[in-house]
Amino acid sequence: MTAPAARPLCLDAYEHQARARLPADVFDYVFGGSDDECSLRDSRRAFDAWWLRPGVLVDVARCDTSVELLGTRLSHPLGVAPMAYQALAHPDGEVATARAAGALGGLMVVSTMASRTLEDVAAAATGPLWFQVYCFRERAVTTALIRRAEAAGYQALVLTVDAPRLGRRMRDLRSGFGLPAHVRAANFDAGVNAALGARASGESGIASHASRDFDPSLTWEAVEWVRSVSKLPVLLKGVLTAEDTARAVAAGVDGVIVSNHGGRQLDGAIPPLEALPEVVATAKGRCEVLMDGGIRRGTDVLKALALGAKAVLVGRPVYWGLATGGEEGVGHLLSLLREELELALALAGRPSLPSLDASVLRRRTF
Template sequence: MNAGHDTAPLPVRLEDFAGPARRALPPEVWDFIAGGSGEELTLAANRAALDRIRLVPRVLSGSGAPDTTAELPGGRAALPVAVAPMAYQRLLHPEGELATARAAAAAGVPFTLSTLSSVPVEEVTALGGVTWFQLYCQRDPGLTAELVRRAEDAGCAAVMVTVDVPSMGRRLRDLRNGFALPAGVAAAHLDPATTRRAAERRSGTCAVAEHTAESFARTLGWDDLARLREQTELPLIVKGILDPGDAATATAVGADAVVVSNHGGRQLDGAVASADMLPAVREAVPPSCRLLLDSGIRGGTDVLKALALGADGVLLGRPVLWGLASDGAEGVSRVLGLLAAELRSALELSGCAAPADAPWLTTLGAGR
């Protein structure tokens, strides 16, 4: 017995970081990062889909200790994992995106910086590491082109354009809270006057949804994606695709990679789980297209399941924010370190020497 000791148990799974994060944050900030849209049916479906998948391990493969490195857009990474784009990280920790980027660089995985970052792209890329810039196309095409040039000039390794947000989903937790950004937190890449006007109208609304509605293009089409492809020589990643036909069109237009994603259950409530669409999307795109899974990843076995279904890697979202809220860069480092340990174990126990071996595995329960 260790009577009198208040030391918290050592986290042994990524979900263990959620409790400390929730205790560290104001309730409305926790709701902002944890919640989904509508009745949160798709948010729950993402986990249910991954939990439903079963792997058939192989034995006597002679693989030994696995190599976890993988080829992702912009270069080779220590894990088949990139940190997902997530907005306004200074809500969770004073260093915000700087802390997360520092931890991602130390772990050897790409960090995706959101257009809605609370830290400018130049400050993030100055830390080193691999940075992907997530782009929300603006109503003014000139501002979109300026953001792309800014990302290139800062040294970003890829541009990830999000295509599933003509407007923000109705996130009921935020609406009930009348959520608005506090003083000192703003979108570093957008006009601050837009954020300020939305905050002044916050009664009965979500100010974040209002100020993005003033900025984001709502009528994007495939021609816009083609023009974006012409504007940059960086690898182009298209995030927010669920339909296999859309994935095929994206690659035909020039996308180098596709992220199968329902925005973590934060856009259309009732949309299909991302993992359920992964096999069909893999069949629809050429082998040269890098395929990433986003939405619901909570551990190394989830990463292995995504790889077995045809993904080249995954985006890790909310668990990174849990680590950031609980202990800044050190917390994010612990999250990524634990994920790496889980993935090494999952690869070895399944008979895979490396992530590229995962499609060898038989899966049951996918795509239902």
């Protein structure tokens, strides 16, 4: 008799199990980055560029991972990044993710391109939800989505600003990736779904849809516009520079998410962890600063928080948790990361998030 598969002990072990379970083209769609995947690799490597300077003989019998974000108290700073089409990994998709994130007292950002309706996800959620917005060529489509998100109780809007056009994701072009028939962009009609499901060699249904429907002419006016159509707090996702942070603050946003879209957009874009200090220095506490990209260990979270992020978002690992065990898999994966963060805080002698600052870091010299 073969022994049951061991429960993964860390996020990379989840990736390993998911790779074995998912169809190769689905794994590649989730795992991949754009062009030569330089940003994808560098976002991870950026965490290795820091050593930790632990403080000893600090009482760490209790470590407090709680944080307040836009007025909401969360039991930890690990949010779920917006990711499209989670039913690719498990039939319950975003509903399972929302249940798991909420059970652990954390935040989930739900993608415009979710495979369950934004109302279904809200009905299942027990924790706070933010809604990620892609701006469509037809503004009325975006307005309707924002109205639905407001009505369903979402607490903030996350406007993704790094994808006016889709990066060239070579894995998807090679596989001719399109959504399988059982996975839909649930917030949209049959026309959109026909585009997303189209399969052709050397093309990607996801890319064809984006170039057809996403607005490539977006400017800072769009931020004004989103703020004019909704009273919800607005965050910009995909900011990587001091210049854009200054403009975001001037535009009155409530937060920025330092991100290179998981290395799926501009290949060679600076790793988010490297961009974080200049964004934090420019924001000067006038808006929330979050980051995502390459978070796989509790020590990664600690480094991002020490460089000034208020919270981090976790992307692909959530997909691996879904593929491996649905809601239970995501819940276990997030709790592993939370426990790793708590242990890292304890061993670094920093028993709460406010006690973290850049003095816990030192640049690697060899």
